[in-house]
Amino acid sequence: MTQSYDTLHDILTARHSCRAFVSDPVPDAVITQIVTAARRAPSWCNAQPWQLEITRGAATDSLRAALTEAAQGTVPKPDLDWPTKYQGDYADRRRACGFQLYDAVGIDKSDRAGRQAQMLRNYALFDAPHVAILHAPTELGPYGAMDSGGFVTAFTLAATSLGVGTIAQAAIAAYAPLLREHLGIAAE
Numbered sequence: 001m002t003q004s005y006d007t008l009h010d011i012l013t014a015r016h017s018c019r020a021f022v023s024d025p026v027p028d029a030v031i032t033q034i035v036t037a038a039r040r041a042p043s044w045c046n047a048q049p050w051q052l053e054i055t056r057g058a059a060t061d062s063l064r065a066a067l068t069e070a071a072q073g074t075v076p077k078p079d080l081d082w083p084t085k086y087q088g089d090y091a092d093r094r095r096a097c098g099f100q101l102y103d104a105v106g107i108d109k110s111d112r113a114g115r116q117a118q119m120l121r122n123y124a125l126f127d128a129p130h131v132a133i134l135h136a137p138t139e140l141g142p143y144g145a146m147d148s149g150g151f152v153t154a155f156t157l158a159a160t161s162l163g164v165g166t167i168a169q170a171a172i173a174a175y176a177p178l179l180r181e182h183l184g185i186a187a188e
Helices: 002-014 028-038 057-071 088-104 112-120 138-161 171-183
Strands: 051-054 132-135
Touching (some): 002 138, 028 051, 028 138, 132 138
16 A cells, blocks of 8 residues: 555656647557546546547647737637636745746746746647647536546646656636637537
8 A cells, every 4th residue: 555655646746737848749659548547537426527639740739829829819718717816825826836937937027028928838838749628518517627627637647657747727728719619629
């Protein structure tokens, strides 16, 4: 039992939000391993409502270009409401994380242009060779969203265990209609 805990602890400790990727594609067999493990995530009523779209090559580049263009002029239209505000410890953690990111990439917190350019890196997908878009039926509401969050956690941990970097991003969800159109995802 201790060995399993130690392994899980090591994977959780190693996992980080990667914000710079090499351009080499992840082999399909490795992607299959990651998805096979992640689909075992527990879910409400064992419905496992998530669907997954994974881009490769030109499809990733096309999505990257469309998202970057949208982020520079299109009004965001997320399917799920953004948090109304961050207060107390949540605001402190969010702020500390943001400043750590800017420090790591050499951007002074007073450099608005630098911060804006770094924010746009979200939509360039941090140069990742793939993007995995997770979606669930609207009719499942918050429970479908919670189940999907479990899948995201399992996916990122499975990827880490295989030496593949990931980042769970909400930023691109701001352009849900673009994602649906670009990837052929039904409105519901």
